[in-house]
Each structure stands twice: as structure tokens, then as C-alpha cells.
Amino acid sequence: MIVAVAGGKGGVGKTTVAYNLGAVLDAVVVDADLGMADLPHSQGPDLHDVLAGRADPMEAVRHGRVSLLPCGRSLAGARAADVSRLAEALRTVAARVGDVVVDCPAGLRADVGVPLAVADACVLVASPRRFALADVVRTRELARELDAGLIGVVLNRTAADDDVPADALRRTLGAPVSAVPADPRVGRSVDDERPVASAAPDSAAAEVFRSLGGRVRTCKRERRGRDGHSVNSV
Numbered sequence: 324m325i326v327a328v329a330g331g332k333g334g335v336g337k338t339t340v341a342y343n344l345g346a347v348l349d350a351v352v353v354d355a356d357l358g359m360a361d362l363p364h365s366q367g368p369d370l371h372d373v374l375a376g377r378a379d380p381m382e383a384v385r386h387g388r389v390s391l392l393p394c395g396r397s398l399a400g401a402r403a404a405d406v407s408r409l410a411e412a413l414r415t416v417a418a419r420v421g422d423v424v425v426d427c428p429a430g431l432r433a434d435v436g437v438p439l440a441v442a443d444a445c446v447l448v449a450s451p452r453r454f455a456l457a458d459v460v461r462t463r464e465l466a467r468e469l470d471a472g473l474i475g476v477v478l479n480r481t482a483a484d485d486d487v488p489a490d491a492l493r494r495t496l497g498a499p500v501s502a503v504p505a506d507p508r509v510g511r512s513v514d515d516e517r518p519v520a521s522a523a524p525d526s527a528a529a530e531v532f533r534s535l536g537g538r539v540r541t542c543k544r545e546r547r548g549r550d551g552h553s554v555n556s557v
Contacts, residue, residue, distance in 0.1 A: 324543045325413055325423045326350075327442035327471060330449055331458030333429030336479035337448045338362060339513055340503075341426035343528075344446065346389045346518030347536035350422035353392040353413065355438050357401050360394035362426060363516055369393050371400030373412050380412040381419055388516055392416060410441040422539075435462075436469060444472040444542050446535065451478045451485040451502065456492060463496050473498040474538050477531070480505045499538070501531045 326348075328341040338354075338361040345352035354362035354370060365385055368378035370392055385391045395401070417423045425438040439445060445466050449459035459476065466473060473496065478487060481502040493500045503509060508523045515522075520529045 324421070324444070324539070324546065325417050325425065325438075325442045326474065326539055327425045327427050327438045327445040327466075328448060329427040329435060329439060329445055329462050329466065330447050331429065331462045332450065333359075335448050335450045336477075336503075337429070338426050339509060340446065340448045340477050340479065340532075341424050342389055342513045343509070343518050343520065343532045344535055344539070345424040347520050347532050348422050348424065348539060349390075350424045351384055351390045351392055351416055351420050352424045352426060353416065354394040355409065355425050356428040357394060357404050357406065359428065360396050362391050362393050362513065364393040364396060369395040369400075370412070371395030371397070371404045374404035374406065374408045375400070376405070376408070380415045384416065384420075388521070389518055390420070406437055409437045413438065413441050422543075436465065439466050439471045440469045442471045443546060444474045444539070446474050447476045447496070447498075449476060449478055451481045451487045453486070453488070456488075460495060472542065474542055475535055476500045477535065478502045480510075501535060503528045503531050 328337050330337050341352050354360045368383040372378040373380050373383050383392050427435050427438050447459050475498050476496055482505055489500045504527050506528050509519050509528045512519050520532055523529055
């Protein structure tokens, strides 16, 4: 199953959510931000090489606490990458490993549409600030147009005094809304390569990611029950 993690605005924590969701699903997390990669990188082929036809997708998967398919960070690599190859690369990895979580780039560019179009479902990430919520609504409309079912919405780095219209957002987007409290262990999880579900298993943030993973598994079972048809709603 391919799950796209998206959100219109940059800096809201899509990478953090994708990484921690990938951890609870034992999935491969793919950094699909071809121009501004965030997931940890190491020696060896990466997504730039895959999309330039220089490497097989599985060659670029790096195994660790969370399995990653990182993206290169060079301008030359981004220019050589053919985004039209991305759908095939994601399907190849999913066919080999089962579950793939895609960290989508910010905005509504064409390279956001490709993972959303190939995804079975998506998770949207937003800032809890009212002015930022319009971005996630626009991303939801794009996901709906591309038939990517919505598993849930994550409001990242929330504080006790945040005034967020969660009920209105739930009605507007048609999916559960979860809040990840501001927690330095979540913020450090990607750089430290320590998912919060293992670093702080009793934390509220870990519970959010486990619950989100449970909804993904439910979605996967329902999809199998439909004999492989795409998920239209969750």
C-alpha cells in the first residue's frame, strides 16, 4: 500500500509525520521532495539516481530503524531526475516491501500530484494555526481530484492554548483530525533516526502515530476486501 503524506505549506512537519508513520507500519519511507530533501542521506544511490535511470529503486533503499529511500540534495541531481518515473518507482518498492510512505514536497507543484495520483490513500499535515489551515484544504481538494482517499489529518506541534477549529476541519475535510503535541523528542526523531514510538512509547505523540498507523491498516484491509480497487474514502 502506498500512503502519501502531504500538505500545502512547507515547514509543518510532513517529514516528521512520514518518518514516524513509516516506523509504526514497518514501511519504506520515500523522500519525494526532489529539490529540498529532508530525510537522512548516506552513501549510495538515491531517488535522484532512480529517476535518472541510473539505479533500481530497491538498490536505493537504506535499511535501519526505519527503512528509507532518500533523495539526493544536489541541483544537478534534481535536474536530471525525471518525475514521470516516480510512479513506477513507488509501485516497484511497494510490490517488494508491502507498504510505502511518501514524504511529498510542499506546495501544489506537479511533483506533489504524482505521489498523490499513485497513492492508495493520503495523510495531510497542517500547522495548528488558523491562517495555515487553508493550505491543507487546498491539498485535500487536489487529493480528491486524484482519487487519493484521505486517512486522516495531523495538526503538528500543537500547544494547549492553540485555538484550532478541529470539529469544523473534520467536517470540511471528511476525515479524523489528530493533534501531535509539541514535543522535542518528535522534533529530533528524524535527525536522531529514533522514531518516537520507540524513543518515547508512552508519549501522546507516539499514541497519535500508532492510531494513525491503525487507520492505515484498516484502510489496507478494506482495500483488499474490494479486490484491489483504489480506496475512495476512509
